[in-house]
Amino acid sequence: MTQWLANVFRLGLKELSSLRADPVLILLIVYVFSFAVYSVATGAKLEVSNASVAYVDQDRSALTGRILGAILPPEFNPPQEIAANEVERVMDSGQFVFVLSFPPAFEADVLNNRKPQVQINVDATAMAQAGNGSVFLQHIIRTEVAKFVSGDDAATTLPIDLVVTSKFNPNLNSVWFSSVMQIINNITILSVLLTGAALIREREHGTIEHLLVMPVTPSEIMVAKIWANGLAIVVAAILSLWIVVQTILAVPIAGSIPLFIFGAVLYLVSVTGLGILLATFTTSMPQFGLLSLPVLVIMNLLSGSTTPMESMPVWLQNVMQLAPSTHFVAFSQAILYRGAGLEIVWPNMVVMVALSAVFFLVALKRFRVTMATVH
Incomplete structure (x- = not known):
């Protein structure tokens, strides 16, 4: 041995x-x-970073301006306006990962509780960024609409306290x-x-x-x-x-x-x-x-x-x-x-x-x- x-x-x-x-x-x-x-x-990187965003604003109201102003770096680049007939072209060419479309009379319909639709077009070829980014955009839109309707810029309250604790990687x-x-x-x-x-x-x-x-x-x-x-x-x-x-x-x-x-x-x-x-x-x-x-x-x-x-x-x-x-x-x-x-x-x-x-x-x-x- x-x-x-x-x-x-x-x-x-x-x-x-x-x-x-x-x-x-x-x-x-x-x-x-x-x-x-x-x-x-x-x-x-797996998280959303510098994602490109375009928008079609057929309402041009204070509410749409408020939503677009809340889309900020480092997650997103400043949103760029495009015409309605350019949506398919810019998505096909890969110029933008996200394209938002606000319909006419969007603000008025929100105030009258008509539940208007906001379309979010997502280039899902980048799956991680597309999935996380669409969740962020939905959260931004819901939050800004809720604040606008209530007239209170403070954080909106929910009937429950939702506490999320990220273990082992607090900043994700x-x-x-x-x-x-x-x-x-x-x-x-x-x-x-x-x-x-x-x-x-x-x-x-x-x-x-x-x-x-x-x-x-x-x-x-x-x-x-x-x-x-x-x-x-x-x-x-x-x-x-x-x-x-x-x-x-x-x-x-x-x-x-x-x-x-x-x-x-x-x-x-x-x-x-x-x-x-x-x-x-x-x-x-x-x-x-x-x-x-x-x-x-x-x-x-x-x-x-x-x-x-x-x-x-x-x-x-x-x-x-x-x-x-x-x-x-x-x-x-x-x-x-x-x-x-x-x-x-x-x-x-x-x-x-x-x-x-x-x-x-x-x-x-x-x-x-x-x-x-x-x-």
């Missing part, structure tokens, strides 16, 4: 040396855990969500790519034959690749959480980072094993990339990191329970977003350990077959 551990350690140092000598992979790791996290967090800031999720997804992506690339690199450089004549076993080679590449990913993830997320983006981390890293290490055994498994079916980096792409896309999109698991069909939810990424995302969100402790996340950790063992054994079996074929 001592000799096995010594061989794994030395082979892992060789892997780290090979990684250090590959500037492309080093640049990829730095980019993925720095600029990619920052750019996605600040650029891909999408940067808090997307920055952390980007790191979680990048751990999955790089775990597969780095370990697979390490095996492909051995083949392309001809060093796999050198390993075969050495007194080492396939399990030692495989475990060495896992711990060396996993170490590089863990270090990069820690630095990204500290420098990019907490320092630059000022996103608070609610839970224990050591507990998150411990769970990430358990998870890395399965996804690095998956990377080696995929690499055994290919002979070059282009083939490996083409094989990995659909696997990574499915793992990320259906793991709960992009959309909630509850919104998926039940059968798909059951299938995705076999993917370690599903449990890692749930584990990471519970710790980093909600401050959960070991007493809450331990079931996810148990499942990750079980799936890691399965993936590792399957990858090891396939790796031994591949080594025997090369020999």
Whole structure:
């Protein structure tokens, strides 16, 4: 056992040396855990921001002016007036996300309780912005109409007190969500790519034959690749959480980072094993990339990191329970977003350990077959 551990350690140092000598992979790791996290967090916002609004005002009353004056930045750009016959054209060309249409005698009908209609045309190709923005516009219109009719500019009162408390993200800031999720997804992506690339690199450089004549076993080679590449990913993830997320983006981390890293290490055994498994079916980096792409896309999109698991069909939810990424995302969100402790996340950790063992054994079996074929 001592000799096995010594061989794994030395082979892992060789892997780290090979990684250090590959500037492309080093640049990829730095980019993925720095600029990619920052750019996605600040650029891909889910909330309404600077949405373009146009309006058709056939009433030109004080009420319509009041409503238009309440549509303000930063959610909306100042509304621009267009003619009634231009609505279809500006919507088709994508010039505006929202177009409001006020009918003639709108103010008079409101005062006489005739319930006039205000049309809100929404470009729903941008679904998140369209959905949230239309809700904001409806709220603005209702509020301003209620204030105008009552003659009181104070906040309108309801027969009940509705208290909404936003837990874990009080300002509903999408940067808090997307920055952390980007790191979680990048751990999955790089775990597969780095370990697979390490095996492909051995083949392309001809060093796999050198390993075969050495007194080492396939399990030692495989475990060495896992711990060396996993170490590089863990270090990069820690630095990204500290420098990019907490320092630059000022996103608070609610839970224990050591507990998150411990769970990430358990998870890395399965996804690095998956990377080696995929690499055994290919002979070059282009083939490996083409094989990995659909696997990574499915793992990320259906793991709960992009959309909630509850919104998926039940059968798909059951299938995705076999993917370690599903449990890692749930584990990471519970710790980093909600401050959960070991007493809450331990079931996810148990499942990750079980799936890691399965993936590792399957990858090891396939790796031994591949080594025997090369020999």
